[in-house]
Amino acid sequence: MPSSTPRDSIPAINHGASPLVIGIIGTDTGVGKTQVTKCLAKGLRARARRVWLHKPLACGGWADGLAEDGRALHALCADGQPLATVCPLQFPEPASPHLAAAAASTQVSLAQLLANIDACRPRAADQHDVLVEGIGGLLVPVTSSRETVADLFAAAQLPVLIVTRPHLGTLNHTALTVNVARARGLRVVGLVLNFHEMVADSLAVRSASTELPLVTGVPLLAVLSYRPHTADIIEADRLAAAVLSATVTS
Numbered sequence: 001m002p003s004s005t006p007r008d009s010i011p012a013i014n015h016g017a018s019p020l021v022i023g024i025i026g027t028d029t030g031v032g033k034t035q036v037t038k039c040l041a042k043g044l045r046a047r048a049r050r051v052w053l054h055k056p057l058a059c060g061g062w063a064d065g066l067a068e069d070g071r072a073l074h075a076l077c078a079d080g081q082p083l084a085t086v087c088p089l090q091f092p093e094p095a096s097p098h099l100a101a102a103a104a105s106t107q108v109s110l111a112q113l114l115a116n117i118d119a120c121r122p123r124a125a126d127q128h129d130v131l132v133e134g135i136g137g138l139l140v141p142v143t144s145s146r147e148t149v150a151d152l153f154a155a156a157q158l159p160v161l162i163v164t165r166p167h168l169g170t171l172n173h174t175a176l177t178v179n180v181a182r183a184r185g186l187r188v189v190g191l192v193l194n195f196h197e198m199v200a201d202s203l204a205v206r207s208a209s210t211e212l213p214l215v216t217g218v219p220l221l222a223v224l225s226y227r228p229h230t231a232d233i234i235e236a237d238r239l240a241a242a243v244l245s246a247t248v249t250s
Contacts, residue, residue, distance in 0.1 A: 018248045019122040020044070022189065023158035025134040025149065025181070027165065027173040032196030032224075034069050036163045036239075037133045039224060039231035041076055043240025046233065050079035050128035054120045055087045056113045056152065057101075057135050057142060060094025067091065069133070079128055081120070088116050098141040107144040110152060117156050132158060138180045150184045159187040159247060161221070163194050164212065168204040171215050178216045189246045190221035192239065198226055221246065 024040070026033045034055075041051045053073045061068025070087040077083050089108060091100035101108045122128050135142060138150040153160060160181060164174045174191065181188050193209055213220045221242035224235055 019127050020129040020244060020248050022247060023132045023134060023153045023160040025138055025160050026163045027137060027177045029136040031163050031165045032194040033133050033163050034072050035196060036192050036194055037131050038076060039236045040131060040239050040243060042231050043236035044129055046237055047240060052081040052120050052128050052130050053086055054117060054130060055133040056116060057089045057097040058087050059091045059097055059100040062092040085120050096141055097135055098144060098146055110143050110147045113152050114155055138177055150180055154184045154186055159189050161189050161192060163192050166193055166195055166199055166205045166208040170208055171211055174212055175215050178218055188218050190219045192221060193223045195224060195226040
């Protein structure tokens with residue numbers, strides 16, 4: 001298991017820029033939130049920015065005592081981040097977090113999740129970006145009281161980047177997600193259209209990048225092509241530039 005980078009070997013954040021602290025949410029399970037999180041981290045680090053990653057809960061894909069998304073983010077832990085803060089709560093069952101936690105005889109509270117996010121936030125003497133990856137869609141229950149991802153991100157006051165897919169149905173799914181986010185008082189920074197799997201050409205697929213901003217009123221910050229293993233550095237840089245431009249004043 002990878003270890004975190006020693007703090008005394010870490011350069012300061014680039015040019016004194018303000019830290020980026022953002023939530024990465026999806027229109028559904030399986031749209032590639034982890035892929036986008038990895039891509040954004042790669043682009044930010046290429047710009048000499050320190051990046052911490054956090055996923056409040058991960059469920060399913062269990063191996064070696066870790067969930068699939070937990071393993072993926074652990075592998076990217078660097079820049080002085082304690083490994084234990086990357087994904088503190090992981091459960092074997094591939095189910096909604098409140099059910100997966102109950103199956104593991106555990107209860108999860110909103111206060112606990114907020115404290116874990118807070119532990120990753122930059123401090124005056126320790127400046128770094130923070131990417132907080134969501135779980136499923138915005139209305140997935142994450143606590144024993146059935147508080148949702150939307151409740152958590154609203155309480156944490158995180159602006160959000162919405163990951164969506166190009167398939168038929170994306171206009172409805174994305175518009176619903178944007179509406180819920182706005183109703184909960186979340187600032188929606190932009191959309192990322194992620195080709196998380198091979199998809200057949202169609203009018204719906206070809207028009208998604210044009211129609212999504214028109215239907216939702218939210219800017220499309222990036223289109224990520226299908227890359228099953230490693231994020232393209234050019235796409236990663238463009239994504240980082242777009243997100244920073246939308247959120248951070250240097």
